[in-house]
Amino acid sequence: MRRAIVRALVAKAATAGKHEVVGQVTSAAGEILRVRRDPAVVAQRRLRAAKRRTTLWSVGAAFPSAGLATTFLGKPAALALEGFALGRTILYAAVLLLCLYGVIRGVQDIRARNRVIRELPPPPPHRPTVSPKIRDQMNKLGGYSDGLRQLAAMTGVDRDTDVARELRRDIIVAADAAERTLRRRAAELSGIHEAIKGTPREAVAGLQQMAGQLTAEITAGVTAYGDLVSVASEIVVAANALRSNSIALQDPTDQLRGLAMGMRELAGS
Secondary structure (H helix, E strand, O other), X not given: OHHHHHHHHHHHHHHHHHHHXXXXXXXXXXXXXXXXXXHXXXXXXXXXXXXXXXXXXXXXXXXXXXXXXXXXXXXXXXHHOOXXXXXXXXXXXXXXXXXXXXXXXXXXXXXXXXXHHHHOOOOXXXXXXXXXXXXXXXXXXHHHHHHHHHHHOOOOOOOOOHHHHHHHHHHHHHHHHHHHHHHHHHHHHHHHHHHHHOOOHHHHHHHHHHHHHHHHHHHHHHHHHHHHHHHHHHHHHHHHHHHOXXXXXXXOHHHHHHHHHHHHHHHHO
């Protein structure tokens, strides 16, 4: 009878462990995919590719330049442009022009991609795997963060002004700082949960008290973040109503500044 109970407990623990590992692996894989698809990360990856192409074209231009220099070095121009030397010179010149064209296009591409990066919000904070006991709250925070980034792109009556772009970036930067703070505390809570597993029984009570306090702080922080996202949605609704001239309000610029201030206060709490 006792052996059957022990086997049942061991099987239950192994099953729970497997579920936890599967959850962590799934969360990590989803995080990798999310980061790779983020517009800011994609734009930075394309910028690096454009820089590599421009560098390769620049290096390629060095070889025909050296060939032309060798052809004409110490020789009269008429002699250098006779017979086989003429064909070689034409080939060098054609390759050089092609490489220079590639360099010019590459520089233009780099400038265009830099403009795109400046207009995009910064990449979102990293979302590491956490303890299953706090995973639901972190998933909720991730949803709020994604929603805020979408809403921020729609804020402002005139979205293309420098003021609107600066306010959107200010909101995202402050929100990312708040998210990093909450995720850092979640990582601390996950560490406490792991420590409880290998801690003597007499020391567990203190760790559980710390875990309870951190859990309450994280839950309150995620709720406050969600409230600020609700404020952002109200600002977007007001801005869209202004654009359609359905109501007479002023540009909610002060509301946007207040939203950014609220995010900064949440990050510093």
